[in-house]
Amino acid sequence: MATSSAAPSGRTRSFRRSPVCIWPAKPGRRATRLTKACGHDRGARPIPSLGEATGMTTEPSDRTIILHLLRGAVPERADEISGLWSQYGHAVEVAPSAKGVTMNADAKRIQFDTKTIDFFWLLGFSAWRAIEVYLPALLLATSRGMPLDQALNVDAERGQYEFDYKQRIASAQSLVAAEQTADITWPADIPEPTPDRESLGDNQQKAAFDLVAFALTFALLHEFQHVMFCADKSAPSTLPEEEIACDTYARDFMTSGLAAYAKKHGHDYAEVHQKRAMGTALAAVIIHAMTPTHAHWGNRQYPPIAERLIAMIGGYSLPADSRFWLFTACLLIALMRQENRPLDIIANSNQEMVEILLDRLR
Template sequence: MTNTPTGETMVLHLLRGAVPERADELTKLWREHGHEIMVAPSAKGARMEATSKHIIFSPKTIDFFWLFGFSAWRAVELYSPALVLGVLTGDALDSVISRDEDFRHLEQEYKRRLGTAKSLLDVDDTTEIEWPADIPMPTEQRESLSSVEQMATFDLVAIAVAFAFLHEFKHVQVRAEEKKLKIKEEDRQPANEEEMACDTWAREYIMSKAGAYAKDHGHSYQQVAQKRAMAVALAAVIIHALTPQSEHWGSENYPSIGQRLATLIAGDNLPDDSPFWFLTGCLLIGLMRLDGRRLDYKEATFRNFVMKLLSEMQ
């Protein structure tokens, strides 16, 4: 990730790094479709989209993934005490939060961070906002980061960006298949259904051969699968931030944000004690609190909390 992307080379490097066990397959698939990367000038909003021949994105959109991803991950340190106490005591999350005298101030700071990240959508260029002093600027050099925590977040954000490009890559494949089969525009799959299909394909592409990577690199399947699942969950939160409020309940062009979150945050049959459920629970609590939603839920496990929150968002 960088402020000066290098088009196709940069994107392929990112995708191959996110799913290295599929690197050769991915390159072959890319060449078969013969499409190109176009780097668009940065402007207000965010741009990442596909046509029949191109994937188009702006450098500022990558900066947004980075800034919002690093900011949103602070939800873990903010909401984890309440989530842990809620599970241990059986108290509702709202009740646990109300007893923490310092929580309101800490949450205000968290919301301020996310507000700074979202302000990036309101300007033409990244240089127009005041970048938080404790969040590194986007870089391709993982080793240049100053802590293990920053490097771990780098990995998650990189996979989240790769997910977004894979989603767009699937759109390109759909258009190519339609052209091959001479499918008329009026006979296409509805746009909102295609969005869900592209989400599902991108997620499965990242997850389905995690076991092969784990075996070749001396990791357990669970270690690799939960890291990638966490990154996809982070991508879902960033997509939520990029989706206009008016589209949250769905439209002809997009599924509801609740449906997308439920599709992307599925856990891949990870066990109840996987850190994935705990970390994802914190991210979802953050979304609910940002929307001013009540959290009067009592669940016995982190997994149950995630499933409950997802059901409430749909």
């Protein structure tokens, strides 16, 4: 199994720096339990299968497990996804873990390896901590009309928090180059993958669990659109256009029809929409990290990564005070800082900050 080490600073930190809670103290119905595919790549999977979790005597196939993940994450479209799953009859193939990232699809199958699923977990839980690093400066900048770079400099505590954050992100990115998860040092303050949400230590970890589940759902829906394009011979004329179309499909599948679902089940529409959008924003950051630096500007196969970020994050019709804007701004600030880009940005709201940051990432 992956080894653990002390946190980079030699201590495990809480979220005490964050002056507001990004997530309700009692999150609503969870998206789903992460599947057995979230287990570390160490031969036999240690995580209970869906069959064990539900009392089934026969372990379900990987294809069934992924279908349950999608149905649980987007319950208002559960029957639709089951029908499509049956119609296209594609396989779900868990490949042996290898260097790089394995998540792809063709007309006959969706393929991934457990190391890539671990990458979603590790980077997702690590990126969640962007809130504690950049929220104080973000609030200072937007409340006082101060340039963001100046607000970051005013935050005297940021240095150690940011150093630790970058160390966690580096650990996650080292997983891409590794043969298997066991080859890296797993950060001590990031829980190892588990399908049991309730076993996590606090509400912050449970919130991260939910968002990682949504991020993984987004990625799998993206791959499923590739399956449908290939099977129907209906793909856009270029591969970069197909990638954007798959991103758009996944986002729309996760967010359309929410109003009727929320009303029927007594949920607050804005809260449900916000949570799905936050999961998609996290997926965007994970996909950014999965994309080699040399491909960030686009090539024959992929569009520029900034175009994908805009397709996934831009244009949400959420209220200006939605936590989505705050969370996404922190994620994008982290990306800009990792790439040493200037942050001489003046914005009067978190939403405006997100819009400017997306434009700067082009």
